Each structure stands twice: as structure tokens, then as C-alpha cells.
Amino acid sequence: xxxxxxxxxxxxxxxxxxxxxxxxxxxxxxxxxxxxxxxxxxxxxxxxxxxxxxxxxxxxxxxxxxxxxxxxxxxxxxxxxxxxxxxxxxxxxxxxxxxxxxxxxxxxxxxxxxxxxxxxxxxxxxxxxxxxxxxxxxxxxxxxxxxxxxxxxxxxxxxxxxxxxxxxxxxxxxxxxxxxxxxxxxxxxxxxxxxxxxxxxxxxxxxxxxxxxxxxxxxxxxxxxxxxxxxxxxxxxxxxxxxxxxxxxxxxxxxxxxxxxxxxxxxxxxxxxxxxxxxxxxxxxxxxxxxxxxxxxxxxxxxxxxxxxxxxxxxxxxxxxxxxxxxxxxxxxxxxxxxxxxxxxxxxxxxxxxxxxxxxxxxxxxxxxxxxxxxxxxxxxxxxxxxxxxxxxxxxxxxxxxxxxxxxxxxxxxxxxxxxxxxxxxxxxxxxxxxxxxxxxxxxxxxxxxxxxx
Ligand SMILES: Nc1ncnc2c1ncn2[C@@H]1O[C@H](COP(=O)(O)OP(=O)(O)OP(=O)(O)O)[C@@H](O)[C@H]1O
Ligand SMILES: [Mg+2]
Numbered sequence: 001x002x003x004x005x006x007x008x009x010x011x012x013x014x015x016x017x018x019x020x021x022x023x024x025x026x027x028x029x030x031x032x033x034x035x036x037x038x039x040x041x042x043x044x045x046x047x048x049x050x051x052x053x054x055x056x057x058x059x060x061x062x063x064x065x066x067x068x069x070x071x072x073x074x075x076x077x078x079x080x081x082x083x084x085x086x087x088x089x090x091x092x093x094x095x096x097x098x099x100x101x102x103x104x105x106x107x108x109x110x111x112x113x114x115x116x117x118x119x120x121x122x123x124x125x126x127x128x129x130x131x132x133x134x135x136x137x138x139x140x141x142x143x144x145x146x147x148x149x150x151x152x153x154x155x156x157x158x159x160x161x162x163x164x165x166x167x168x169x170x171x172x173x174x175x176x177x178x179x180x181x182x183x184x185x186x187x188x189x190x191x192x193x194x195x196x197x198x199x200x201x202x203x204x205x206x207x208x209x210x211x212x213x214x215x216x217x218x219x220x221x222x223x224x225x226x227x228x229x230x231x232x233x234x235x236x237x238x239x240x241x242x243x244x245x246x247x248x249x250x251x252x253x254x255x256x257x258x259x260x261x262x263x264x265x266x267x268x269x270x271x272x273x274x275x276x277x278x279x280x281x282x283x284x285x286x287x288x289x290x291x292x293x294x295x296x297x298x299x300x301x302x303x304x305x306x307x308x309x310x311x312x313x314x315x316x317x318x319x320x321x322x323x324x325x326x327x328x329x330x331x332x333x334x335x336x337x338x339x340x341x342x343x344x345x346x347x348x349x350x351x352x353x354x355x356x357x358x359x360x361x362x363x364x365x366x367x368x369x370x371x372x373x374x375x376x377x378x379x380x381x382x383x384x385x386x387x388x389x390x391x392x393x394x395x396x397x398x399x400x401x402x403x404x405x406x407x408x409x410x411x412x413x414x415x416x417x418x419x420x421x422x423x424x425x426x427x428x429x430x431x432x433x434x435x436x437x438x439x440x441x442x443x444x445x446x447x448x449x450x451x452x453x454x
Contacts, residue, residue, distance in 0.1 A: 059219050138314070141314050190232070205223065207258045212262065232272045238275040249294060263351045362428075364377045
């Protein structure tokens with residue numbers, strides 16, 4: 001493997017130097033940036049395996065950098081250097097997508113462990129193979145064969161595509177395939193969950209903003225359209241866009257230019273738009289929750305993903321695919337599915353579609369003993385509402401913890417509780433738990449190892 005590369009962001013020269021020396025001794029190539037602007041410039045032009053950033057920087061907040069990395073470079077682990085004893089900022093950093101934090105004054109041993117853990121997340125080539133494999137839309141049913149044919153065809157043109165289908169049917173996977181099979185494959189694919197952005201931030205997130213455009217706009221933000229320039233922007237849950245943002249989106253699609261919030265000039269952009277929602281968008285139009293003109297603009301080509309129950313014949317193939325993948329990931333032997341287990345899953349209606357099947361098998365694999373999955377290992381809940389898992393009630397300690405317990409320890413305990421709870425509620429499916437917690441699977445895996453949860 002090539003030497004690992006780290007981006008270090010801090011405005012205090014001696015801390016920056018301390019970090020650089022420590023990491024260089026570990027054989028890591030370092031780039032140092034004294035502020036957000038310099039950090040963003042490095043991110044735009046070079047690739048990194050790790051980023052460490054301070055919280056307070058001369059031109060903005062390190063949290064913004066964490067957020068940007070989490071959305072634009074989800075594979076890049078970023079850790080926050082927090083002020084001594086500041087639990088709030090550590091929590092905020094991790095909510096924003098940091099994989100860990102280290103508090104000042106930096107304990108070098110803690111730092112080294114954190115760096116080693118982050119670098120273990122570096123995707124080995126095999127894993128990249130897995131990602132490729134993950135981009136395959138499986139199924140031999142006539143509906144899936146037709147779907148793949150359509151995808152290959154429309155990957156070659158640039159018209160906006162609207163992907164419809166129930167939750168868990170593979171909408172995002174289809175969008176990625178359209179991108180991968182087309183001429184934009186080497187440019188970014190930027191997925192955005194419109195429902196996850198606070199309504200008043202939607203415009204600045206999508207179209208960018210200029211420094212000083214509104215309170216809190218402490219630095220320029222290029223926006224997600226710009227991040228996807230040359231590539232594909234996937235607007236997931238597009239029905240959740242607030243109406244004013246819909247107006248602006250329509251304009252952007254027509255003009256092929258964006259004007260960042262507070263900006264004077266329009267910036268040309270070249271983005272292919274794919275949108276999706278699990279809602280009935282036509283019904284949203286009738287109910288005046290979605291603009292008709294925008295609906296027509298984004299719905300130039302509609303791709304409908306059939307629910308799994310309409311193509312039950314694909315279940316055995318999908319089941320085998322998921323079992324192989326999950327077992328490989330866990331380093332387990334690939335299990336067999338007994339006839340009774342297969343009969344049980346082919347009878348099930350799967351309201352949560354392919355994702356539910358994947359979750360059911362992951363859970364079965366975690367709990368099964370021996371190398372054959374039996375019907376009793378398969379937990380199929382009729383009431384399992386995969387779409388809307390209840391939020392996790394998180395129990396913070398009521399009293400400030402006793403003075404002998406360190407900040408790290410008490411944070412660790414809170415994390416352990418929240419994570420265990422999420423795993424339990426998602427039937428020990430790590431992918432689902434990570435989604436529930438709003439973190440990537442890699443971040444969750446890292447945390448599980450760190451907390452010693454098996
Ligand atoms: N045909 C398929 N072949 C292989 N894997 C699939 C297929 N369809 C879906 N999956 C897998 O099922 C899971 C859910 O797919 P995806 O996230 O694309 O669904 P979605 O329609 O976007 O769901 P949601 O509406 O909940 O966001 C993913 O792990 C995906 O890889
Ligand atoms: Mg989706």
C-alpha cells in the first residue's frame with residue numbers, strides 16, 4: 001500500500017507541528033492547513049486517508065469541515081480536536097459525522113491509537129471489489145431484466161431521471177448504476193437526502209452560499225450542485241423539498257447555473273439530476289405540496305422499481321447474494337439456507353422490500369449456530385415497519401457523572417448505551433443500526449471495536 005496521507009487542520013502552529021511530527025513518525029504523509037480555506041483547497045485537489053481538525057478556526061468552525069467531509073468524502077475518516085472537557089463539542093462533532101475526537105491537551109498515545117484505528121478503515125482492494133459487487137442490481141425476473149436494460153440505455157443520455165418505488169426497493173442502487181454506466185462515471189456521484197436537511201438550510205446546502213450571506217455563514221460554501229459538477233446529483237426524498245427551494249431548483253435546472261445564497265454572480269454547472277422518493281409524487285402535486293412544473297422537469301424519464309412481492313422469484317438469488325456478502329464481511333463460513341428457511345422467506349410479503357430481506361438475513365446469520373440457517377433462525381415480523389423505525393430514546397446521565405469518571409469514559413458509556421439500543425431495535429443489523437444512528441457503517445464498525453462490543 002502507498003503511504004497513508006493525513007490532512008491536519010489547526011491554527012495553533014505548535015499543535016500543528018506536534019501532530020505532524022507524531023504522524024510522520026508513524027510513516028504518514030502530512031499536509032497542514034491553518035484554516036478552513038486552506039483545508040478545503042487540499043481536499044479539492046488531493047486525496048487523504050485521514051483528517052484531524054481543530055474546532056475553532058480563524059475562518060469558521062471545524063464542524064463545518066466535518067460535515068462537508070461526511071457528505072462529500074464519506075470514505076474519509078475525520079476526527080475533531082476538542083477543547084479540554086468539552087463534552088458538547090465532542091458530541092456535536094460526532095453527530096456531524098466525525099468518527100472520533102481527541103481532547104486538548106493532546107495525549108500522544110491516545111492520538112496514535114486513534115490514527116491507527118482510522119487507517120485500519122482504509123478500504124483494501126478486496127473491499128473495493130465488494131463495493132463494485134454492491135452496485136449490481138440483481139434479479140432474473142422479467143421486471144428486473146427490463147429494468148437493467150432501461151438503465152443501460154438511459155445511462156447514456158443526460159435527461160433527468162425520476163426513480164420511484166417503495167422503501168428498500170433499490171432506488172439508490174439504481175441511481176448509482178445509471179451514474180456508473182454513463183460517461184460521468186469518473187466524476188462524483190453526490191447523494192443528498194432532502195428530508196435530512198433542515199428546511200431553512202436547504203438552499204444554502206444545495207446551491208451554496210457566500211460568506212456573510214446570513215448569520216452563521218462564516219465562510220463560502222460551494223454547495224452540493226457544485227460538488228457534483230461534471231457528475232450526478234442524486235436528490236433522494238425529493239418530495240421533502242420545501243416549496244421555495246423547489247422554485248429555485250427549477251430555475252437551476254432550466255438555466256444550468258446556480259446562484260449561491262448571497263452571491264452576485266451565477267455559476268455555470270454541469271450536473272445530471274436523478275431524483276427519488278418513496279412517496280407518490282403525482283399525488284403530492286395534486287395536493288399542492290410539490291410544484292407541477294418541477295415535477296415535469298425532473299420526471300423526464302421515470303424508472304419504477306417493483307416491490308419485492310411482485311418478483312418473489314428473485315428472492316432465492318438475492319438471499320444467496322446477501323448471505324455470501326455478509327458472511328464474507330464477517331469472516332464467517334457461507335451458510336446454507338435450509339428448504340424450510342427458504343420456504344419461510346419466499347412466503348413473506350416483505351413490506352420493507354430488498355432492504356428488509358437483507359436485514360432479516362443479517363440478523364439470522366448473527367444468531368444462527370452451525371452452517372445451515374433453519375426456519376427458526378429467520379425472524380419475520382408482520383408488524384416490522386422497516387420504513388419508520390421509532391427514534392431511539394437516548395438516556396443521558398441525569399446528574400453530572402461522579403468526579404472520578406473521566407469525560408472519555410462517560411461519553412463511552414453513553415455511546416455504548418445508544419449503540420446497543422440501536423442494534424437491539426434493528427435486530428442486530430449493523431447496517432440498519434448505523435443508518436438509524438445517522439453514521440456510516442464504517443464509523444459504527446470502528447466504534448464497536450473501540451467499545452469492545454462484539
Ligand atoms: N436488485 C438488488 N440487488 C441487490 N441488492 C439490492 C437490490 N435492490 C436493493 N438492494 C440492496 O437493498 C438495500 C436497499 O436498497 P436502496 O438503498 O437502493 O433502496 P431504496 O429504494 O433507496 O430505499 P429507501 O427508500 O429506504 O431509501 C441496499 O443495501 C441495496 O444494496
Ligand atoms: Mg434510498
